[in-house]
Amino acid sequence: MDPTLEPLARSLRQAPVVDRDGYEYFVHGVTDGIPPIEPAVLRAVADGISERVDLETVDKIVAPEAMGIHHGTALSVATDVPLVVVRKRSYGFPEEVAVHQETSYSEGELFVNGVDAGDRVLLVDDVLSSGGTIEAVCDALEAVEAELVDIVVVLRRVDVDHADVSRDVTSLLDVRVRDGQVEVLE
Ligand SMILES: O=P(O)(O)OC[C@H]1O[C@H](OP(=O)(O)OP(=O)(O)O)[C@H](O)[C@@H]1O
Ligand SMILES: Nc1ncnc2[nH]cnc12
Structure with missing residues (x-):
């Protein structure tokens, strides 16, 4: 493991796990x-990306x-x-793109504004679980004709099926x- 990520790994092992309608959700x-979240962990995440x-x-x-914001x-x-x-x-902006988001435990709408055709974009999020969020945002980025350079998540859950994720995601x-x-x- 990347040694700069060791403090993050240690704190993850201490994270409480709560039940969200049958989904094992860790709180970190x-x-x-x-x-x-320790500033050193925030820095390690930014450096790692x-x-x-x-x-x-x-x-x-x-x-x-919400939880992509502090990493972004x-x-x-x-x-x-x-x-x-x-x-x-x-x-309600004319150029706004709305997409439906389904996660392992919730669903809703997401709205993309502020990305233009031809923009080279890095998509960052905290965790990949079902992949529903990443897929929804990628669809919106495709709709505005942005160029997706990469997708990076801090954590990838390998115990949740994300077979429907059609793009490469780095964790x-x-x-x-x-x-x-x-x-x-x-
Ligand atoms: O891979 P998925 O199954 O889509 O799950 C991952 C998403 O779930 C969480 O977001 P959520 O919409 O729960 O909201 P939050 O960031 O506001 O907590 C998390 O921040 C990811 O964006
Ligand atoms: N906090 C969290 N813990 C576990 N799985 C998640 N999927 C999305 N958010 C999560």
């Missing part, structure tokens, strides 16, 4: 903003609300690449929940 600063993607080739970082922000501050937040609220760490605890794969 990366995915929930609670317990508090920067090491895996050539940010020189990216015009905009796109992050879905840390990366934007570190790289000077502008950040676009995909919102769960419509603004900093792969995790699963076993016996009520988060396991980090080496």
Whole structure:
């Protein structure tokens, strides 16, 4: 494992796991903003993404609300690449693209504004579970004719079926929940 990600891995192993209608949901600063996320972990995530993607080739970082925002922000501050937040609220702008989002435990609408045709985009999110969120945002980016440079998530759940994810997704760490605890794969 990337040694800079060791503190993140250690804290993940301590994360409480709660039941959301049968879905084992872990609660961690990366995915929930609670317990508090250490600045060193935020930096390690931003550094980890920067090491895996050539940010020189990216015009905009796109992050879905809510839990993509702190990672997108840390990366934007570190790289000077502008950040676009995909919102769960419509603004009614003529160029707005709405897509349906289905996660492992919820569904709703997502609204993309602020991405233009030809923009080279890096999509960043906290966690890939079913992949419904990533797929929905990618569909919206395709609709506005943005160029998707890469998709990076901090965590990929390998214990949830994401067979329907049609794009390559890079993760900093792969995790699963076993016996009520988060396991980090080496
Ligand atoms: O791979 P998936 O099954 O789509 O799950 C991953 C998504 O679920 C969570 O978002 P959620 O919409 O729950 O909202 P939040 O970020 O506001 O907590 C998380 O932040 C990801 O965006
Ligand atoms: N906080 C979380 N824990 C586990 N799986 C998730 N999928 C989306 N958010 C998650």
